[in-house]
Amino acid sequence: MSTFVDNDQRPLGHGRMLRKEDRRFVRGRGTYVDDISLPGMLHLAVLRSPVAHARIVGVDTLAAEAHPKVKAVVTGAMLAERGLAWMPTLSGDVQAVLATDKVRFQGQEVAFVVAEDRYAARDALELIDVEYDVLEPVVDVRRALDDDAPLIRDDLEGKRDNHCFDWETGDPAATAAVFDRAEVVVRQELVFPRVHPAPMETCGAVADYDRVEERLTLWATTQAPHAHRTLLSMFAGLPEHRIRVVSPDIGGGFGNKVPIYPGYVHAIVGSMLTGRPVKWTEDRTENLVASGFARDYVMQGEIAATRDGRILGLRSHVLADHGAFNGTAAPRKFPGGFFGVFTGSYDLEAAYCSMTAVHTNKAPGGVAYACSFRIAEAVYLVERMVDLLAAELGRDPVSLRMQNFIRPEQFPYTSRTGWVYDSGDYPRAMAEALRIAGYDELRAEQAERRSRGELMGIGVSFFTEAVGAGPRKDMDMLGLGMADGCELRVHPTGSAVIRLAVQTQGQGHETTFAQLVAEELGIRPDDVDVVHGDTDNTPYGLGTYGSRSTPVSGAAAVLAARRVRDKARLIAAGMLEVAPEDLEWTKDDSGGRFDVRGVPDTGVTIQQIAMRAHGAGDLPAGVEGGLDAQISYNPDNLTYPFGAYICVVDVDPGTAVVKVRRFIAVDDCGTRINEMIVEGQIHGGLADGIGMALMEFIGFDEHGNCLGGSLMDYLIPTALEVPDWECGTTVTPSPHHPIGAKGVGESATVGSPPAVVNAVVDALALYGVRHADMPLTPSRVWEAMQGRAAPPF
Numbered sequence: 144m145s146t147f148v149d150n151d152q153r154p155l156g157h158g159r160m161l162r163k164e165d166r167r168f169v170r171g172r173g174t175y176v177d178d179i180s181l182p183g184m185l186h187l188a189v190l191r192s193p194v195a196h197a198r199i200v201g202v203d204t205l206a207a208e209a210h211p212k213v214k215a216v217v218t219g220a221m222l223a224e225r226g227l228a229w230m231p232t233l234s235g236d237v238q239a240v241l242a243t244d245k246v247r248f249q250g251q252e253v254a255f256v257v258a259e260d261r262y263a264a265r266d267a268l269e270l271i272d273v274e275y276d277v278l279e280p281v282v283d284v285r286r287a288l289d290d291d292a293p294l295i296r297d298d299l300e301g302k303r304d305n306h307c308f309d310w311e312t313g314d315p316a317a318t319a320a321v322f323d324r325a326e327v328v329v330r331q332e333l334v335f336p337r338v339h340p341a342p343m344e345t346c347g348a349v350a351d352y353d354r355v356e357e358r359l360t361l362w363a364t365t366q367a368p369h370a371h372r373t374l375l376s377m378f379a380g381l382p383e384h385r386i387r388v389v390s391p392d393i394g395g396g397f398g399n400k401v402p403i404y405p406g407y408v409h410a411i412v413g414s415m416l417t418g419r420p421v422k423w424t425e426d427r428t429e430n431l432v433a434s435g436f437a438r439d440y441v442m443q444g445e446i447a448a449t450r451d452g453r454i455l456g457l458r459s460h461v462l463a464d465h466g467a468f469n470g471t472a473a474p475r476k477f478p479g480g481f482f483g484v485f486t487g488s489y490d491l492e493a494a495y496c497s498m499t500a501v502h503t504n505k506a507p508g509g510v511a512y513a514c515s516f517r518i519a520e521a522v523y524l525v526e527r528m529v530d531l532l533a534a535e536l537g538r539d540p541v542s543l544r545m546q547n548f549i550r551p552e553q554f555p556y557t558s559r560t561g562w563v564y565d566s567g568d569y570p571r572a573m574a575e576a577l578r579i580a581g582y583d584e585l586r587a588e589q590a591e592r593r594s595r596g597e598l599m600g601i602g603v604s605f606f607t608e609a610v611g612a613g614p615r616k617d618m619d620m621l622g623l624g625m626a627d628g629c630e631l632r633v634h635p636t637g638s639a640v641i642r643l644a645v646q647t648q649g650q651g652h653e654t655t656f657a658q659l660v661a662e663e664l665g666i667r668p669d670d671v672d673v674v675h676g677d678t679d680n681t682p683y684g685l686g687t688y689g690s691r692s693t694p695v696s697g698a699a700a701v702l703a704a705r706r707v708r709d710k711a712r713l714i715a716a717g718m719l720e721v722a723p724e725d726l727e728w729t730k731d732d733s734g735g736r737f738d739v740r741g742v743p744d745t746g747v748t749i750q751q752i753a754m755r756a757h758g759a760g761d762l763p764a765g766v767e768g769g770l771d772a773q774i775s776y777n778p779d780n781l782t783y784p785f786g787a788y789i790c791v792v793d794v795d796p797g798t799a800v801v802k803v804r805r806f807i808a809v810d811d812c813g814t815r816i817n818e819m820i821v822e823g824q825i826h827g828g829l830a831d832g833i834g835m836a837l838m839e840f841i842g843f844d845e846h847g848n849c850l851g852g853s854l855m856d857y858l859i860p861t862a863l864e865v866p867d868w869e870c871g872t873t874v875t876p877s878p879h880h881p882i883g884a885k886g887v888g889e890s891a892t893v894g895s896p897p898a899v900v901n902a903v904v905d906a907l908a909l910y911g912v913r914h915a916d917m918p919l920t921p922s923r924v925w926e927a928m929q930g931r932a933a934p935p936f
C-alpha cells in the first residue's frame with residue numbers, strides 16, 4: 144500500500160509527496176481546452192464520412208449556409224483552392240484536412256460548419272448533402288497488397304498499390320546462419336490488435352486569429368506545443384513568432400495527443416475566415432473512430448535455440464496496418480519506430496526483422512498509445528516467443544529467461560540491432576518479482592488446482608524499454624535535434640519558477656519538476672512553480688512522449704539548478720569573503736546553504752544569496768546580477784528502464800472468463816524522484832496492459848465500419864477488472880542522466896500485455912493451447928478451448 148506524506152512534513156527534494164496540481168484538480172479548478180471561452184467565440188462541428196471508401200461526387204452546402212446561426216461552411220474544395228486541403232503528418236506522409244477527391248476511412252473529415260453555438264453547428268451538418276460513389280474498401284490487412292485490391296492512395300502520384308513502406312533492421316545473413324544450426328526453432332504468428340489510447344478528455348482546440356496583427360493563438364490538447372507551433376508555421380506559412388500554442392490542463396494523452404489533427408486546422412481556418420475565435424471539441428465517438436490508433440501488427444515470430452535453452456536468434460516479419468494515412472510519429476528514415484529493440488532483454492547472437500506497412504481504409508494508424516513508439520509490440524513479440532520456446536523445451540519460463548538475460552557486467556550493452564542499453568541488472572529485478580509473488584508456492588498451488596480441473600495460470604514477462612529521445616540523428620523527427628530547453632529563475636526571496644518545454648497530461652510534472660529543483664537548491668518543492676504548455680512563456684523543446692520528460696527535460700532542470708548553485712557559490716564567496724573553493728554546499732531539512740569548509744553553520748542560506756544576487760549589496764567582480772539559468776539539453780543516449788512482471792489468472796472453465804487474481808510488478812527506472820507518482824504511472828500502465836490483453840479492440844466489419852465507436856463497444860478496464868497491484872522496486876541508475884533517472888511513463892503498458900497473455904495461455908495448457916491472440920475475451924478463450932484436448936475430469 145502506498146503511504147502518502149503530508150507535504151509540510153516531508154524533507155526538501157525527492158521522495159513521496161502529494162501532487163501539487165491536485166489542489167487544483169480535486170476542487171474542479173483545472174482549465175482544460177474546452178473550459179476556454181473567449182468573447183465572441185464560435186463553435187465548429189465536423190461532417191464525417193459514413194463510409195470507408197468512396198469517391199465524392201458532389202457536396203451541396205447551400206441549405207447549411209442558409210441556417211441563421213451558421214457563419215461559415217467549409218469543404219475540401221474550398222481548402223484546395225487555398226492549397227490547404229492536405230497537411231503533412233509526423234511520418235512524412237500527407238493527410239487530408241478535408242476530403243477532396245475521395246473519402247478513405249469511415250469518420251474522415253469531409254466538411255465543417257462554424258456557427259453561433261455547438262448545437263447549431265451540429266444541426267447544420269445534417270443540412271449538408273454529400274453524394275458518394277461508394278468503392279470497395281480494403282479492410283483486411285492481408286488483402287491490401289493483392290493485385291486486385293482497390294487502390295486507396297490514388298492522391299499520390301505514381302502510386303500503384305497500397306504499399307506504405309518497407310523497413311528492416313538487424314542482420315539477415317547472420318540470423319539465417321543461427322537458425323540453420325539451431326536445434327530448436329519455434330514459429331508463431333502473433334497479432335497485436337488495433338487499440339486506441341482513449342484519454343478521458345477528447346481532442347479539441349480554440350483558435351483565435353487576429354487579422355490585424357496577423358497573430359494566431361491556439362489553445363490545443365497537445366502533448367508537444369512547441370513542435371506543433373513549428374509544424375503549423377511550416378504548413379500554414381505563418382511566421383512562427385506570430386503563433387502561440389497553449390496547451391493548458393490536459394485530461395490524459397497516452398500518445399493520442401502527439402499528432403496534429405485536421406480539427407486543429409479546421410479551427411484555425413474557421414477563425415481566419417470569420418475573424419472570431421473558434422472552438423472545436425471532439426465527442427467520444429469522433430475520438431474513437433477518427434483520431435490516432437495504435438498497434439495493428441501481424442507478426443511472424445521465429446525463435447532459435449539450442450536444446451539446453453540457449454537462445455541463438457530471433458527473426459520476425461511484420462505486416463503493419465497504417466490505415467489510410469500514415470500517422471506514425473517516426474521519422475522517414477526510421478518508419479518502424481523503436482521496434483528495433485525487439486531482441487528485448489536477452490543476449491542472443493543474431494536478430495533480424497523485416498516490416499511491410501500497408502494502407503487500408505481505416506483511420507490513420509501507427510500513432511502511439513503509451514508504447515514508446517512500437518516497443519509495446521516489440522516486447523510482446525519477444526516475450527511471447529520466449530514463453531513458446533519454454534513450452535517447447537518443457538522449461539520453466541523464469542529459468543529460461545534467467546539463462547538468457549543480458550548480464551549486469553555486460554552493460555553498456557550493444558544489442559544485435561544496434562541499441563546501446565545504458566544500464567541494467569535483470570536477474571535482480573526478476574528475483575525480486577519472484578520473491579514478492581512467492582513463485583514456487585504459486586507453481587505448487589497451480590499443480591494442486593490443476594489436479595482438480597481448475598484453470599490457474601501464471602504469466603511472466605520481462606521488458607526493456609528505450610525512452611528519452613534522443614540523440615540518434617536518424618530519430619530526429621523535425622530535423623530540429625531532440626534537445627529540450629528549461630529556464631530557471633530564483634526570485635530575491637529564494638522561491639523559484641521553472642519553465643519547461645515538456646507538457647504534462649496527468650504525469651505530475653508540476654510536482655516532480657519542482658522536486659528536482661528543490662533537491663538541488665535546498666528549497667521547498669512548494670516554493671518552486673512549474674510553468675509549461677505555453678510556447679510564449681517556455682523555452683523550445685519537443686514535448687512529452689516516449690517517456691522523455693524525465694530523461695530529457697528532467698536532466699535539463701537538474702543542470703539548470705546546478706548552474707544556479709554554481710553561481711550562488713560565487714556570490715556566497717563574496718558575502719563571506721572567502722574563496723569559492725573554500726565553501727561547502729550542505730542541505731538539511733531547514734534548507735540549502737554554503738558554509739565555510741570546516742566551520743559549520745556560519746554560512747549563508749540560498750535565500751540570503753538570492754537576495755544579494757538581486758541587488759541587496761555588492762557582488763564579486765565579474766558576477767552578473769540575478770540568479771537564473773537556461774539550459775538546452777540533448778542527452779547522450781536514451782535511457783533503458785526495465786522490469787519483471789508476474790500475472791496470476793484464473794479462467795472459469797464454464798464461461799471462459801479470465802480473472803486477474805494478482806499482478807506483481809517490479810520496475811527499475813533508476814533513481815525515482817517521487818515514488819508515489821512513479822507507482823501511479825505503473826498502476827495506470829498495468830491497467831492499460833490488462834485492458835489490451837483482455838478487452839480493448841477496435842474492429843471493423845467487411846464494409847469498413849468501425850465497430851469500436853463508443854465506450855460501450857470499446858471496453859476499457861474499470862476497478863472491477865484490475866487487482867490490487869503489488870509493486871516492487873530495484874534501482875539501477877542511468878549512468879548518463881545527472882541524477883540517474885530513467886523514464887517510466889510507458890513501462891507498465893509496454894511490459895504487462897505479454898504477462899497477461901502468457902498467464903492465460905499457461906492456464907489453458909491443459910487444453911493443449913499454445914497461443915491465443917489478444918484481446919482474450921471470453922469468446923476468444925472459449926474458442927481456444929474448443930476442439931482441443933480437454934482435461935481429464
Ligand code: MCN
Pocket residue numbers: 342394395396397398512513514515648649650651652655656687688689690691692693694812813814815816817818820821824827884885886887888889
Ligand atoms: N518520474 C519519477 N522518477 C523517475 C521517472 C519518472 O518520479 N525515475 C515521474 C516524472 O517526473 C513524471 C512521471 O513520473 O512526473 C512520468 O515521467 P516520465 O517517465 O518522464 O514520462 P513523461 O512525463 O514524459 O510522460 C509521458 C508518458 C507517456 S509517453 C505516455 S503515453 C503516458 C504516460 O507518460 N501518458 C500519460 N503516463 C501518463 N499518465 C497520465 N496520467 N496521463 C497520460 O496521458
Ligand code: CUM
Pocket residue numbers: 366396397398399401511512513514515516517687688689690889
Ligand atoms: Cu507511445 S504514447 Mo506516449 O509516447 O505519448
